[in-house]
Amino acid sequence: MKIKEIYETMEYGPAPENADVAIDFLESHNRKFKLFINGKWIAPSTGEYFESINPSTKEKLANISEANEADVNKAVAAAGKALPEWIKIGAHQRARYLYALARQIQKHSRLFAVLESLDNGKPIRETRDIDIPIVVRHFYHHAGWAQLRDTELKDYKELGVIGQIIPWNFPLMMLSWKIAPAIAMGNTIVLKPAEATSLTALLFAEICQQIGLPNGVVNIITGHGKTGADIVNHKDVNKIAFTGSTEVGKIIRRATAGTGKKLSLELGGKSPFIVFEDADLDSVVEGIVDAIWFNQGQVCCAGSRLLVQESIADKLYKKIRARMGTLRIGNALDKSIDIGAIVDNGQLKVIEEMVQLGVDEGSTLWQSSSTCPKDGYFYPPSLFTDVSPSATIAQEEIFGPVLVAMSFRTHNEAVKLANNTRYGLACSIWTENINLALDIAPQIKAGVAWINCTNVFDAAAGFGGYRESGFGREGGKEGLMEYLKPRIDDNFSDQPLAISTNNSDSSVSQSNPSLGIDRTTKMYIGGKQARPDGGYSTVINSAKGEYIGEVSKGNRKDIRNAVEAAHSNGKWSNMTGHARAQVLYYMAENLMIRREEFASRIVQMTNQTSADALQEVDMSIERIYTYAALADKYDGHVHHTIHRNVTLAMPETLGVMGIMCPDEFPLLGFISTVIPAITMGNNVIVIPSEKLPFSATDFYQILETSDVPAGTVNIVTGRKDELAQVLAMHDDVDAIWYFGNIEGCKEMEFLSADNMKRTWVNYGKYRNWLDKEQGEGKVFLKHASQIKNIWIPYGA
Ligand code: NDP
Numbered sequence: 001m002k003i004k005e006i007y008e009t010m011e012y013g014p015a016p017e018n019a020d021v022a023i024d025f026l027e028s029h030n031r032k033f034k035l036f037i038n039g040k041w042i043a044p045s046t047g048e049y050f051e052s053i054n055p056s057t058k059e060k061l062a063n064i065s066e067a068n069e070a071d072v073n074k075a076v077a078a079a080g081k082a083l084p085e086w087i088k089i090g091a092h093q094r095a096r097y098l099y100a101l102a103r104q105i106q107k108h109s110r111l112f113a114v115l116e117s118l119d120n121g122k123p124i125r126e127t128r129d130i131d132i133p134i135v136v137r138h139f140y141h142h143a144g145w146a147q148l149r150d151t152e153l154k155d156y157k158e159l160g161v162i163g164q165i166i167p168w169n170f171p172l173m174m175l176s177w178k179i180a181p182a183i184a185m186g187n188t189i190v191l192k193p194a195e196a197t198s199l200t201a202l203l204f205a206e207i208c209q210q211i212g213l214p215n216g217v218v219n220i221i222t223g224h225g226k227t228g229a230d231i232v233n234h235k236d237v238n239k240i241a242f243t244g245s246t247e248v249g250k251i252i253r254r255a256t257a258g259t260g261k262k263l264s265l266e267l268g269g270k271s272p273f274i275v276f277e278d279a280d281l282d283s284v285v286e287g288i289v290d291a292i293w294f295n296q297g298q299v300c301c302a303g304s305r306l307l308v309q310e311s312i313a314d315k316l317y318k319k320i321r322a323r324m325g326t327l328r329i330g331n332a333l334d335k336s337i338d339i340g341a342i343v344d345n346g347q348l349k350v351i352e353e354m355v356q357l358g359v360d361e362g363s364t365l366w367q368s369s370s371t372c373p374k375d376g377y378f379y380p381p382s383l384f385t386d387v388s389p390s391a392t393i394a395q396e397e398i399f400g401p402v403l404v405a406m407s408f409r410t411h412n413e414a415v416k417l418a419n420n421t422r423y424g425l426a427c428s429i430w431t432e433n434i435n436l437a438l439d440i441a442p443q444i445k446a447g448v449a450w451i452n453c454t455n456v457f458d459a460a461a462g463f464g465g466y467r468e469s470g471f472g473r474e475g476g477k478e479g480l481m482e483y484l485k486p487r488i489d490d491n492f493s494d495q496p497l498a499i500s501t502n503n504s505d506s507s508v509s510q511s512n513p514s515l516g517i518d519r520t521t522k523m524y525i526g527g528k529q530a531r532p533d534g535g536y537s538t539v540i541n542s543a544k545g546e547y548i549g550e551v552s553k554g555n556r557k558d559i560r561n562a563v564e565a566a567h568s569n570g571k572w573s574n575m576t577g578h579a580r581a582q583v584l585y586y587m588a589e590n591l592m593i594r595r596e597e598f599a600s601r602i603v604q605m606t607n608q609t610s611a612d613a614l615q616e617v618d619m620s621i622e623r624i625y626t627y628a629a630l631a632d633k634y635d636g637h638v639h640h641t642i643h644r645n646v647t648l649a650m651p652e653t654l655g656v657m658g659i660m661c662p663d664e665f666p667l668l669g670f671i672s673t674v675i676p677a678i679t680m681g682n683n684v685i686v687i688p689s690e691k692l693p694f695s696a697t698d699f700y701q702i703l704e705t706s707d708v709p710a711g712t713v714n715i716v717t718g719r720k721d722e723l724a725q726v727l728a729m730h731d732d733v734d735a736i737w738y739f740g741n742i743e744g745c746k747e748m749e750f751l752s753a754d755n756m757k758r759t760w761v762n763y764g765k766y767r768n769w770l771d772k773e774q775g776e777g778k779v780f781l782k783h784a785s786q787i788k789n790i791w792i793p794y795g796a
Pocket of ligand 1: 165167195229232251268399
């Protein structure tokens with residue numbers, strides 16, 4: 001376009017960014033990139049390379065190495081070798097390296113931005129002004145955490161060698177979210193970028209060399225999904241951090257089941273963008289541009305489901321269509337475009353097919369008339385209206401510039417529609433009424449809530465999801481926890497604590513009539529004692545082999561009833577921490593009154609000394625006190641994010657939890673697991689110790705007399721592993737805690753993959769439940785809750 005024409009039409013002319021420096025970088029490697037292992041460039045064992053394409057033009061940019069298992073072995077070995085020295089140099093030296101990385105990336109920020117736009121197709125405005133500044137911020141922020149590790153996090157230690165697998169939508173940003181916290185906490189890493197977008201990770205490898213990062217601390221391996229799987233399956237990798245599709249996330253969850261590898265998964269989403277009738281509609285329209293047309297909609301937390309109050313729906317759709325008409329599509333390096341290229345032909349086809357499906361299923365499609373360049377992979381901004389909540393395009397991630405709109409009438413309907421998804425990554429809430437926004441935000445099952453804003457990120461705030469959007473957080477103090485483990489974990493034993501038995505001890509009566517020796521105990525479901533569906537019971541013998549009594553043998557229908565009862569109890573989770581504390585104190589008081597009776601029961605089952613049994617009861621009472629004390633003190637943070645925001649990091653209940661109690665310590669094992677879970681507002685289905693169930697079944701009476709709402713604690717007795725399987729496979733159970741043998745742990749993690757339940761298992765290691773450091777504390781509350789970050793912008 002000529003300058004004269006531009007003056008006449010007042011249209012934008014092309015404003016291409018110069019790519020010379022990025023091309024020079026490619027040429028410096030002869031456009032053929034090796035693997036970065038142990039601080040050196042090494043040719044792949046396969047001798048094979050694949051092409052990296054510029055999606056704006058379909059031109060080849062470079063050849064990238066295809067790493068195989070042998071290369072992964074080399075990289076993991078290098079990371080393992082580098083680990084002791086990286087730990088030894090200490091927090092301050094690590095902080096200096098992270099600081100140097102931040103400075104060096106900042107110095108080359110334009111090169112990174114141009115290279116990212118060339119490789120991924122995202123507009124240079126976004127890489128220059130959003131992606132790379134966030135990358136730099138992550139390294140600076142985590143340089144600070146590296147410095148503070150030994151003081152602020154002294155009860156935790158590094159995990160070791162970390163495997164990290166990242167997607168193509170934010171290549172360098174995802175790299176920084178993974179590498180910065182991992183190395184700041186003293187770990188070493190092997191990272192695989194996505195096959196479509198490896199170049200900025202390889203440039204980052206050069207930055208590591210430039211700042212003199214010790215060899216082997218960061219290793220970059222390129223390749224396809226198989227290379228990722230080799231990292232996942234490597235026995236010397238202690239943790240996997242993955243961002244990508246839910247489908248691959250599930251594969252990884254199953255592959256790592258029972259191995260003890262720590263796992264964080266940041267997966268897909270179908271995030272609601274909720275607009276109430278009092279919202280500022282012009283701001284909403286700009287918000288929608290950021291929500292679904294930023295990065296061509298290839299964003300895991302994209303506000304891809306527009307939920308709009310019916311009274312303003314038509315007005316808003318009209319404004320959106322008008323704005324869509326002004327969006328300019330073009331080469332990613334053009335500074336005057338809004339929408340760049342789709343990452344590759346495969347993703348373009350996925351978008352085209354999903355849109356066709358939307359049309360076939362009867363929704364109304366509107367696409368802007370903006371012309372898409374013919375020489376690359378482009379797709380126009382699209383809006384679907386008349387969409388049914390069950391339509392495929394309303395349920396499945398499209399991962400493209402396609403907005404799907406639905407309307408609602410009442411606030412409750414908005415919440416129901418928002419939560420009508422298997423995902424739970426983010427939500428965006430638009431209203432001028434802050435009371436309404438703060439009422440809605442906690443009700444949406446999502447890890448992030450943006451109020452009157454969207455797609456804002458910062459290193460100081462955690463990001464991550466619920467349900468099939470995965471688990472774990474990146475950013476904020478909560479993100480650091482993904483790369484640490486409590487030091488106390490090293491003290492767990494391979495064997496349960498031995499108990500001392502004393503056959504002649506009679507200081508606590510074993511024939512206390514209130515123990516109901518000849519009684520078959522029922523189960524406890526929805527606040528009532530319930531007979532088992534199957535009508536069977538199981539004989540329980542004492543440690544001496546003598547008959548004590550029988551317990552109901554629960555089956556899958558009993559579990560189903562218990563899950564239903566847990567879900568129908570909204571009361572407990574809505575109570576304040578103070579109110580829950582009062583119930584817990586009451587529970588402890590009632591247990592105190594029946595101290596001797598509970599001790600007798602323990603003696604009867606275990607044949608241990610009465611002094612030890614009394615100690616177990618006393619410790620149980622004390623433990624309930626601890627959690628009652630913490631109930632209104634385990635709170636969140638207000639994060640210092642760089643934007644003009646108050647960012648509230650609030651611990652939220654997980655929902656319905658399945659708890660398989662330890663087999664040892666019949667009362668204390670039950671108390672130590674159930675009480676922290678309910679302290680955080682969860683409703684639980686508990687499977688007590690299979691061999692020693694009576695302390696749990698006796699506890700019904702304590703629950704009944706302590707004002708615990710019906711459905712908060714449901715107890716199903718029977719075969720632990722059979723019942724555990726049913727819980728792990730149940731789609732309405734949100735989390736599983738399993739204390740038992742290693743096979744059971746593996747099974748729990750494997751079966752939980754279907755709906756991406758959170759799991760906490762003991763990998764066959766045993767805590768000493770009598771020890772306060774091992775048996776109680778905030779780590780239990782952490783596993784019983786998840787952090788939601790609520791962003792509230794301010795400024796007039
Ligand atoms: P994937 O989940 O397949 O890829 C993410 C990363 O995992 C890539 O590095 C990939 O390697 C690697 N990978 C693939 N298979 C395995 C495996 N079995 N074990 C270990 N690593 C593996 O996402 P896609 O790139 O294929 O995109 C597919 C869909 O996923 C998109 O349409 C979108 O819906 C969603 N997605 C979600 C993202 C998010 O941020 N939540 C990001 C990207 C995609 P490679 O790419 O080299 O094969």
